[in-house]
Amino acid sequence: MSVYKVKLTEKREVAEGTMAFHFEKPEGFVYKAGQFAECTLINPAETDAEGNTRLFSFASAPYENELMVATRMRDTAFKRVLKAMEPGTEISLNAPHGSFTLHEDMCFPAVFLTGGIGVTPVRSIVLQAMHDDLPHRILVFYSNRGPEDAAFLDELMECQNSNPNYTFIGTMTEMEKSKREWHGETGFIDKAMLLKFMSDLTLPIYYVDGPPAMVKAMRQLLSEAGVEKGNIRTEEFSGY
Ligand SMILES: Cc1cc2nc3c(=O)[nH]c(=O)nc-3n(C[C@H](O)[C@H](O)[C@H](O)COP(=O)(O)OP(=O)(O)OC[C@H]3O[C@@H](n4cnc5c(N)ncnc54)[C@H](O)[C@@H]3O)c2cc1C
Known part of the structure; x- marks a missing residue:
């Protein structure tokens, strides 16, 4: 796992009160479907007791060209900053983490x-x-x-x-x-x-x-x- 700075490319609503955020995929970054990232805001306009970092699973699949996370937009400082972010803004990504990945033996559904x-x-x-x-x-x-x-x-x-x-x-x-x-x-x-x-x-x-x-x-x-x-x-x- 490593730390990367990644640029926001797009944000969109994917369900009521739920937004997806797309980021550039860093050169050479490899992850498995089902893994997650530690996402940290860089110099956010506001912060609260929970801090500037949240864990988000990748909603993107590894073959896709961009990284994507999606989250419920609750009214917390982290999510207000995330929602207001303009394309081109960078966040810090510590990834990949986790072992919630598909088993290999196809005998088991x-x-x-x-x-x-x-x-x-x-x-x-x-x-x-x-x-x-x-x-x-x-x-x-x-x-x-x-x-x-x-x-x-x-x-x-x-x-x-x-x-x-x-x-x-x-x-x-x-x-x-x-x-x-x-x-x-x-x-x-x-x-x-x-x-x-x-x-x-x-x-x-x-x-x-x-x-x-x-x-x-x-x-x-x-x-x-x-x-x-x-x-x-x-x-x-x-x-x-
Ligand atoms: C391995 C892993 C993967 C994850 N993947 C995802 C993901 O893909 N997408 C995703 O959205 N989240 C994911 N999470 C959860 C995510 O990291 C955040 O904890 C979550 O989004 C809450 O962040 P927040 O800023 O809304 O609340 P925080 O500010 O972190 O609030 C924490 C606490 O405050 C309370 N709270 C705050 N606001 C409210 C509110 N409006 N209503 C009720 N209670 C409130 C909650 O009880 C909560 O326990 C993942 C967590 C883990 C551990």
């Missing part, structure tokens, strides 16, 4: 259980797997309140058109408050929902990530379904 902003490393892993034409069976369960809250929803859904080994299951938990149409699953991810798409819940390697409450709930669900601890890999987005 990979099942992602994620929600909200937990989708960031999942986008990276799925897009890279599609790009590399990996033979793994991959299922993504992605939970949000409504489609407007779900970053990268269309992109993750459309990947199904290019690879028959990949299945995307979006689920919405508060459709009564949404103005968008939704024809997929509704309600929280539970055992019945998993069994609709898989016959043997004990076979896959599970990847659970997102806010700590979601990770805790999914761990409990898998443990009650008889999944061995060693087959559950987690990444907690502490700070939510």
